[in-house]
Amino acid sequence: MKKTIIAVLGAMLLPVASATPAVADTGLSWQDCGGGLQCGRITVPADWAAPNGEQITLGLAKLPARDPAARKGTLVLNMGGPAQQISVLRVAKTAFADLTRWFDVVVFDPRGFEASTGVRCPDPAPWAANAEWVFPDRATYARYTEQNRRFGLGCAEAAGPLAGNLDSGQGARDLEAVRVALGEQKLTYYGNSYGTVLGVAYAEKFPSHVGRMYLDSPIDHTDRSWTAWLLPRAKVKEDNLHRFAEWCATDQSCALHGRDVLKVWDEVMDRAAKQPIPAPGAGAGAAASATLIASRATVTFDATWPELAKSLAEAHAGDATRFAEPSAGAADPGFSRIANCADFPYPTAYGEVKALERRLRHAAPRIGWTVAWPPANLCAGLPQKASFPPHPVHPRGLPPILVAAGLYDDVAPPASARRITAQLDGARHLAAEGGHALYLAGDPCVRDHVHRYLTTGQLPPAGTICGPASS
Template sequence: MRRPVLSLAFLLALVVPLLPVAPASAADAISWAPCEEDPTAECGTLAVPVDWNNPGGETFELALARRKATDPAARTGSLVINPGGPGGSGVDAVLQNWLGFTPELTSRFDVVGFDPRGVGRSHPIRCSLELARQAPDPLSLKSQADFDALLAYNERYRQDCRARTGPLFDQVHTGNVIRDLDALRAALGDDKLTYYGVSYGTLIGQLYAERFPQRVRALALDSNMDHSLGTTAFLDTESWTSQDSFNEFVAWCGRTTSCALHGRDIRGLWKELLARAERGELHLPGRPEIPLSKLGLISQAFGAFYGPAYKELAEFLVALESGDQTARAILTPPAAKSEEVINDATQVFCLDYAVPVRDYREYARHLRRSAAIAPDMLVSAAAHPITAACLGTPTPVPNPQHRLRVSGTPTLLLANALHDPATGYPWAVNAALQIGREARLLTYEGWGHGVYGRGECPTLAFDRYLTSLTVPGKGARCPAVPPAELTAQRTRTFPGPMPGLPGWTAS
C-alpha cells in the first residue's frame, strides 16, 4: 500500500503550534527601561500567547526585570531566575536581590527575573480576599457533609477567580510557563538557556530540560520538586519532612543555651499550644483580634523552618504560652486596608498536580496517616492546605505528574538540604534518579529551604557550575552552617502567600 503524501502545509500545521514564538531580535521583543521601584534595574515586558496551543490568539504581557552584568567584557549571557512558589515573583527577586548572588555571577550575567503567568505583574490570578478568607479549615473537617461543603466552596472560589482573571485562569500550568521561558530565552538573544530556580522554580527547570533539551546551557535546580508523586506519596513525604524539621528544632534547642526553650519539654508545650489553638484560645501576639488556629500555629513553625529561624520560633512559642503581646510572628496577615482582591497562584498547583480524594473517609485517612508520620506537626502546612484547595478541580489536569524523561541535556545541577521543611531531601534524590546520567546531586548537610548562599561550599559549587559548567563530583556534600550563623548571613522567607492562610506572608 502506498504511503500517503503529506503536504508541507500539513506538516507545518502540526509542528508550528509546538514551537515557541521566536522574536526576530531582543530589541524588537523587549523594550527595557529603568524600573519605577528601582531605577538601577531595568524592567520590560514580553508578549506571549495566553494559550500556546493557539499561538496566534490572545496574548498577555510577561513582566521582566533585569540587572545587567557589572563587567560587560566578561559577560557570558543571561541568567534567568525563578524564586519558587507557586506565586513567587522573579521581578521582585531581581529588584530586591532576594537570592543574594555573588559578584562572580552578577559580573558575568545579566540577571533576569520574570513573573510567571498568573503571578505578580504577569496578568495575575485575581480572587476575592473576602471569599478567600471563608475557606474551610482543612484540619476541621469531621464528616462527609463538611467534605461536600469544601468541594462546593472550592467551586465557588474557582468561578470567582476565573471571572476576575479571564481565559488565562485555565492556562497557568507549568507546561505553558516553560514555553514562556523559551520565548524569553529567544528574546534575550541567548541560543541556550542558563537558569537558576529554587523550590517550585525547579519544576520549571526540570520540565524545560525535558521539553527543550537541546536549548539548555546550564540549569541549577535548588531545593527540588518531585513531579512524579500521587496524592498519598505527596502528602506522606511532605508530612515526613515537616516533622523532620520539627525534630531538628527540638534538637537545636536542646544543645543551645540561648534558645528560649532550652531545657524545656518542647514537645509537651507544643501539644498544649495545639490544644489551646483548637479551642480558640490563641491569638497572634500584638493582634488580639486575630485568632491563631491549629493550622495557623503549625504554619508559623513551618515558616520558621525555612530560615531556619529557630531562635525566633522559640521566642514566639514562649510568648504564646505566657500571653506576651510583644513577640514577632513568623507569618503576618494582610494589612487592614489591603485591596479587596488578592493574587492567588494556587491554581498553578491545581493544574500541575492531580491530587484526587474521593470522599471524607479517604480524606480522614490521609490526615491519620500524616499524624502518624508527623506526631508533632500533624500535617505539612504547605501540602495539605493546597491539596484541600485543589479538590474538585476539573480533570484531567493539563500538566499532571509523571516521571521525568530527560535526555540529551548537559549535566544539570540539583541541590538540596538534608533538613528542608518543604522540598524534602528524598524528592531531590528521586528527581535525580529520574533524570539519570544528566543529573548531578549536591547534598547540603544542614537545614532550611534553599541551598545557595548557605556557606562557601554550596555557593561556590553553584557559581562554578553556572559560570564555567564545572559540576561537583559524584556524591558531593557540603557541611552545614549552624543556624545562628546563618541568621546573620541571610534570611529565607516564603516566596509567595502561605497556602491555607490567604494573604499571609513572611514578616
Template structure:
C-alpha cells in the first residue's frame, strides 16, 4: 500500500525537467532512409550520476518538413517489442498523413533488443516448467525454478535487472522527449506501450500534448483474481467471435461442426504432442491476430490427427512485467481456486494465455510500479482505440480505462476483431490522425465499422 501511495504522490508532485542531451544521428534502416542514434540514461533514475545504459532510438524524418507538426514518439508493445525497427523498416503501420506531418521516433525499451538486453542462461530458460500447475509440488518446483533463473539473470544482466519497471521507462521517455527538443510529448502507444503513455500523462500532465493509446492495457486490477478474470473474459469473447465467424462462413474448415466441442475435445485429450497451455496459446495468437481461417485450419488438422504445435519456452520479459504487476499467489490451493474462477468466466477456453503470468512471476518480491487507478489531468483528453473483440487487450479493459480517465479520456471502438485497430479501418486511421495532427477529439461513444482499405 505504501508503494501505491508513493506512485500516486509522485504523479501529483512537480518533477524537474531533464537536461536535454545531444543526439548524434546516423543513417540506418534496411533501405538506408532512416536515422538511428543512442540516448544515454541512468540505470537507476534515483542515482542519475551512477551507472548508465544506451537506449537505441530510431527516427523517420517528416516527408513534408515545411508543414511538420513536430515529433511523434511511438511506444512499442510487448513488453519489450523493439521500437526502432518499427520506424526504420516496418513503417507502413503509419499513415501517409503521419509520415508527412511528423518526425516519427521510436526506441527499444531498456532491457530489450538494442538497449542493454536482459541476459539469462538459455539452458536454464529451456528448463522452464509447464506454466499451468496441477499440484502443490508443481507450485514449489516453479517457485524454486524462478528463484534460480532470476539469480542467474541478474548476475548476467547487472543492476538493470532491478530497474526495468514502468517508472524507469517513463523517465526514459521524458528524457527522449527533451533530447528531441520537444516542449510537449506527442505519443502513440500500442498494447503494453499504452501503460507507458498513460503513466507519462499521469506523471507529466504539463508536458503532454497528445497521447493516443491503441489496444488499451488496464493497469488498475486490485487483485490477482481481478487481473485473471479480466484477461479470461477477453479470451473467451474473442473465441466466441471466432465461433460465430465459423458458423457463418462456409470456407471455415470447421463450418457446420460444433467448434467449441472440437476445441474442448482437444483440450481434454491428454495428447503427448501438445499441452493444454499450448492449445490455449495457439488459440490466443490466432484470435489476437483475427486470423480465424488459420485457427480453424489448425484445429481441424489436429483434430484429424496432425501433430499439435509446441510454442516452446516463453521469452524472458520478467523484470519488465513482474516489476509492474503485483500478482501474488500464496499456494497451490489459491492458484487452483483462481483457475476454477477463470473456468467459470470462460466455459469454452477455461483460462487465458496470460495465466502464465501467475507462474512466471511466482515469488517476485519487488514490484516497483504496482497497479492503481489512473489520475490523469491533461489539457487534451487521451484518445483510446480498441477493437470490440481483442484477446490480448479486451474491450472490457479499454472501457474501464475510459471510466478512470473521466473527461480526460475518450474511447473509439473498432466494431471488429483483432489486437490493434489503427491499421484495420480507414475510419480509425482518420480519427487517430486528426487527433495527433490537429488535437481533434472525437465524440464519446464513436464507433468505426469493420471496413478495410
C-alpha cells in the first residue's frame, strides 16, 4: 500500500497577485460519492489572466473529520504527481486517518485531470522502450523525441482553452479559489512531492492567506540553474549506491555479501559498455547494455536492494536477464508530463542533456549522473512555452511553514529542501533518515511533528533530525 501511494507520487509568467480570485458564486455543495467521501465542484477561469473568459470546473472530494466536536478546520491536501487526487484518495484514505481526528481532508483534481475539466490526449504518451530511460545514442533519442512531439501536439489541440494554462501558477489560483469556496479564512495545506510546487506557488502569490503549511519532500521550483538543480539529486543517488554496498557488507542475505560491491558494479558496467551482456531469460538474442542497467538499477529504496544484489551477481556471472526482463508496471507519466514541463522547461536537445550528464559524472560517476535523463524523457519534443518556469521566491508576511525532507531522497534531496526553507520567512526544515514522501511512508517521528504543527502551530526545534523509522 505504501509503495502504491508514494508512486502516485511528476506563455508569460502571470503577475503575482495577493487579491482573492473573483469566485463570487462557487456553487460548492457536498454529495455522498461513496467510500466515505463527499464530492463537489466549483467553477474557475480556464485562464486566470482572463477571469471573465471561458470557465472550467474543478472536482473536489472531502474525507470528513471523524468527530465534528473535535474538528479544527479544513486541511487541503495534494499528494503529488502532477496527477489526479480524488481517485488516489479513495485508495490511500487510511494514510490520512490520523488527520481526520482534527480536520476535514479535502483534495481537488488539478485542471486537466479526471473529475475536473479534463484533457483527453488522442494518443498514448510514449515511454522509453523496456524502461531504458537513459538513452543509448542520438538516433534512439531522436525517434523518441518525435513520438513525444506528436503526443504533445495532440494534447495541445485536445486541451482547448486549457492549452498553455496547466502550470502551477494557474494551479495556485485554483487553490485560492478552493479556499474561498470552503469558506476558510486561512489555508491549511499539506503538499507532498510535486504538491509542494503548488504550495510554494500559493505562498508566493497569496502569503497573507496562508495559515499552516506542511511541505513534504519538496521539489525545488526556485532554482534556475539546471546543473545546480540536478547536482544534489545526483549526489544523493550516488550515496544510495554506497549505502547499498554497506548493507551488502553487513547482511548475509545479500547475494553479493563478502564481495566488493562497488567493484562488481564497475566491472558489470564496464563490460556492458563494451558489449551488452547476454540475457537469455528475456528472449532470444536479448542483452543488457550499460544504459539499460543504469536505467533499471534501483538504489533509492532499501526494499529493492536484495533484488539489485541478485541482478548484479548474475550479470557479473554473464547473465543479465534480471536487468533485461520487461518492466512490470513501468510508470507512464502520461498527460502529467504536460503540466510538469510547463513548470520545468528542461533542456532536451541531445547535446544539452549529454553535457549535463558529463558535468554530473564528475560528482557522481557510478549512477548519480543518470538523474540528467528523466526530465528529458518527459519534455523531449514538447512545446517549450515555459508558462511558469523556475524562479526564486521571497514572499513576505508568511506564518511559520514546516518543510521535511529525507536524507536518502534523490528525487527531492535535502539540499533542495533547505534552499526552499531559506526562501520562506520563518520556515523550519525537518530532516529525517528516510526517503521520499515521509508522512505517507509512515515515519512516526515525522508524523508526530506534523500533527503537532498542524494542530498547534508548534514547529520542531531547529536542527531536529528524525532517526530511522522502524520497519
